[in-house]
Amino acid sequence: MARYRNEQASNHETVLAALRGSRKPMTAYDLLARLKTKGITAPTTVYRALDRLIDEGRVHRLESLNAFVVCDCEHSFTTAMFSICNDCGHAEEIADTKLHSDILAIARRLGFKLSHSVVEMHGRCRACAAGTEH
Ligand SMILES: [Zn+2]
Ligand SMILES: [Zn+2]
CATH class of the missing domain: 3.30.1490.190 (Ferric-uptake regulator, C-terminal dimerisarion domain)
Structure with missing residues (x-):
C-alpha cells in the first residue's frame, strides 16, 4: 500500500514479533517500552506499524483495554x-x-x-x- 512506502519495512515485523512474544494484550506504550532496545523510540512508529498490521488482519485491537493482540486465527472474515x-x-x-x-x-x-x-x-x-x- 502506497502510504506505507516510506516506512522501514521491518518496523511492523518487529512490533508483530513483540506482540507474539507476549501472553497478554499490549498497549502501544507497553510495545514502546519493549522495543526501545530495538531502536523503535517514537510512538508514531508504533502506531503506524499497528495500523498496518490491523489493516492486514494480523493484529486485533481490543477496544476495552486499548491494547493489541496478534490474530490467532486463519479467518478471513471481519x-x-x-x-x-x-x-x-x-x-x-x-x-x-x-x-x-x-x-x-x-x-x-x-x-x-x-x-x-x-x-x-x-x-x-x-x-x-x-x-x-x-
Ligand atoms: Zn486468567
Ligand atoms: Zn483474528
Missing part, C-alpha cells in the same frame, strides 16, 4: 471474538463463523455496511476460575 480474563489478563481469540454470519445478517438487516467487529467477553479464564497455576 468478526473477531475474544475471551479476556480479568484476573490474569490473558486474551484468547475464538474462531466462530456462526457469530460472524449472525453479525453480518444483523448488519444487512440494518442496511449497515460492516467494516469489522470485535466481540469482547470479560470474565475469568478456566485456569483462574479453577485456581490453578498457568
Whole structure:
C-alpha cells in the first residue's frame, strides 16, 4: 500500500514479533517500552506499524483495554471474538463463523455496511476460575 512506502519495512515485523512474544494484550506504550532496545523510540512508529498490521488482519485491537493482540486465527472474515480474563489478563481469540454470519445478517438487516467487529467477553479464564497455576 502506497502510504506505507516510506516506512522501514521491518518496523511492523518487529512490533508483530513483540506482540507474539507476549501472553497478554499490549498497549502501544507497553510495545514502546519493549522495543526501545530495538531502536523503535517514537510512538508514531508504533502506531503506524499497528495500523498496518490491523489493516492486514494480523493484529486485533481490543477496544476495552486499548491494547493489541496478534490474530490467532486463519479467518478471513471481519468478526473477531475474544475471551479476556480479568484476573490474569490473558486474551484468547475464538474462531466462530456462526457469530460472524449472525453479525453480518444483523448488519444487512440494518442496511449497515460492516467494516469489522470485535466481540469482547470479560470474565475469568478456566485456569483462574479453577485456581490453578498457568
Ligand atoms: Zn483474528
Ligand atoms: Zn486468567
